[in-house]
Amino acid sequence: MRLSTTQIFQQGISAILDQQSRLSQAQQQVSTGKRINSPSDDPVGSARVIDIGEQIAIAEQYERNAGLAVNQLGLEENALVGVENILQRVRELTVQANNDTLSPENRESIAVEIRTRLDELVALANSKDANGDYLFAGFQKASQPFSLNNAVVSYNGDQGQTFLQVGPQVQVPVNDSGAEVFQLIDTGNGVFAVTDDPGNTGTGIVGATSEEGVFIEDTYTLTFTQLLPDDPITYQVTGAVSGPVATGTYNPGDSISFNGAVLALDGEPADGDSFVIAPAGRQDLFSTLDRLATALESDNGSPLGRAQLHNEVNRQLNNLDQALEKIVSVRARVGTRLNNIESQSQLNQGFILQMQQARSDIEDVDLIEAVSQLNFQAISLQAAQQAYVQVQGLSLFNLL
Secondary structure, X not given: OOOOHHHHHHHHHHHHHHHHHHHHHHHHHHHHOEOOOOHHHOHHHHHXXXXXXXXXXXXXXXXXXXXXXXXXXXXXXHHHHHHHHHHHHHHHHHHHHOOOOOOHHHHHHHXXXXXXXXXXXXXXXXXXXXXXXXXXXXXXXXXXXXXXXXXXXXXXXXOOOOEEEEEOOEEEEOOOXXXXXXXXXXXXXXXXXXXXXXXXXXXXXXXXXXXXXXXXXXXXXXXXXXXOOOOOEEEEEEEOOOEEEEEEEEOOOOEEEEOOEEEEEEOOOXXXXXXXXXXXOXXXXXXXXXXXXXXXXXXXXXXXXXXXXXXXXXHHHHHHHHXXXXXXXXXXXXXXXXXXXXXXXXXXXXXXXXXXXXXXXXXXXXXHHHHHHHXXXXXXXXXXXXXXXXXXXXXXXXXX
16 A cells, blocks of 8 residues: 555654643543543543532532521520510519519519510510521511500511421421411410409409310300308309309319319309300410500509409419410420431431542542553653654655
């Protein structure tokens, strides 16, 4: 086969350029530590690396969301701890104020502190996060959720709840609405509540209430009767639907049981005095504190006034206990969410490490092999260059 001088030169130059390309590729692998530096190096491996990178990016976003969720829930937890401390202090003051040894002036002083605690409670309910958003406003994060006007607290938020994705199938709520935390609180003992008739003229007081079996829901009226001063005091409990369900003779300190409800009573009810026992409703936390303070401020020192005071304080003390139970329940839910986030975060981190290892196995280069290949390509290029020098010197004219 005949080869022209031009072909010989072109083949030599092409061989040198190929060796230079291989040497350059080997140098890049050694310098970057990666076997795949462009899709052309390994199209299949490159596609797998891109896919793994996307999965890692998604998992890292889950981790960032988890961090945000932990911060938000931590702020809510701190606010709830403050609320719980306030309620515990108000409960101590309420028990103290319910003692007959205190004077109206003493109760007035306690009422002043309760109103101060009410202001603190509103401030905590209007807590903000690091971005200046309100924690308990639902979706209305930019609007102050609670406003206090003339001892009446209004809620301006909604019942929305924000969720953050912290895992492929895991969404975690990172807030609780102010309505859920501070407003939707059961009254009484959580099952039923007792209210005294404002027209009562005796000194009957309803103290502790409890359940005996299952409370049959109805609106019951407890009525006392004493026809003559020397007659015994009798009572009758009548349900709006159930009709008469209990009757008997009343003695101070007795308990009255009917349809799953138990009432502890004391004092001397007058003829015609009555109490209403109805299924528990809802009352916001701020109203509970305001009504406590109002009751203490209205103490006039008379036996009838004291009975009305004790009935109101007992009623609001039950409501306060329900509020404390609600705050503890919300705190428990926040703690559960934090635990879920921690568990999912560990899974995310493990997944990221596995994906990084898989990506490394595909795209990282064996440095020992890469350095050997670099030396080999350098020697090959040198050989190609020397061969080209030898060939280009071949000419018949050199023999003339």
